[in-house]
Amino acid sequence: GEQLHEPDCYGRALLTYKFPKTSLSLAFERLDTNGSGILTGATSNIAKFNISRPIRRRWTALADIGYAHNTRILPVAGSPPNSYQFGYAAVAMRRAFGRYWDVYGSYQFNELSFNAPSCIYSAVGCGRVSQRQVVTIGVDWHPRPIRLD
Numbered sequence: 001g002e003q004l005h006e007p008d009c010y011g012r013a014l015l016t017y018k019f020p021k022t023s024l025s026l027a028f029e030r031l032d033t034n035g036s037g038i039l040t041g042a043t044s045n046i047a048k049f050n051i052s053r054p055i056r057r058r059w060t061a062l063a064d065i066g067y068a069h070n071t072r073i074l075p076v077a078g079s080p081p082n083s084y085q086f087g088y089a090a091v092a093m094r095r096a097f098g099r100y101w102d103v104y105g106s107y108q109f110n111e112l113s114f115n116a117p118s119c120i121y122s123a124v125g126c127g128r129v130s131q132r133q134v135v136t137i138g139v140d141w142h143p144r145p146i147r148l149d
Contacts, residue, residue: 010029010030010031010032011028011029011030011031012027012028012029012030012031013027013028013029014026014027015027021053021054022051022052022053023051023052023053024049024050024051025048025049025050025051026047026048026049027046027047027048027049028045028046028047028048029044029045029046030043030044030045030046031043031044031046032044032073033070039070039072039073039081039083039084040072040073040074040076041072041073041074042070042071042072042073042083043070043071043073044068044069044070044071045068045069045070046066046067046068047066047067047068048064048065048066048067049064049065049066050062050063050064050065051063051064055093058095058096058097059093059094059095060093060094060095060096061091061092061093062090062091062092062093062094062106063089063090063091063092064088064089064090064091064092065087065088065089065090066086066087066088067085067086067087067088068085068086068087069083069084069085070083070084070085070086071083081114081115081116081117082115082116083114083115084112084113084114084115085112085113086110086111086112087110087111088108088109088110088111089108089109090106090107090108090109091106091107092104092105092106092107093105093106099144100141100142100143100144101139101140101141101142102139102140102142103137103138103139103140104136104137104138104139104140105135105136105137105138106134106135106136107133107134107135107136108133108134108135108136109131109132109133110131110132110133110134111129111130111131111132112129112130112131112132113128113129113130114128114129115128116128
């Protein structure tokens with residue numbers, strides 16, 4: 001019969017440090033996730049690092065790196081992949097316009113790889129590795145907090 005999976009322990013570690021002008025953040029999480037459609041449930045190990053620094057009075061530079069390794073919780077008949085990993089690296093620039101508006105631009109490189117060739121994820125086709133590059137330009141509006149009574 002099918003084995004029941006005992007939940008792994010959940011863990012999270014977060015280290016944040018703020019220098020006079022630079023902010024650093026390092027995080028690690030281990031948890032069971034729903035697998036987001038690629039696996040029907042996974043034990044995930046996730047690590048992230050980011051850095052933020054004002055360049056001028058209204059400009060801020062940001063860099064972000066992350067990695068996740070996901071392992072299938074329940075066995076599945078056949079030979080689909082049992083694990084996958086996802087990594088990314090991103091850089092961004094943000095400029096404030098007044099108190100409530102920002103514009104930003106970013107570049108991100110993503111890589112998704114399975115432990116075995118798969119046809120599950122359409123961007124990979126029937127291969128093992130998929131790479132993607134994303135450029136984003138946007139506007140943020142962040143009004144002052146609205147009090148809800």
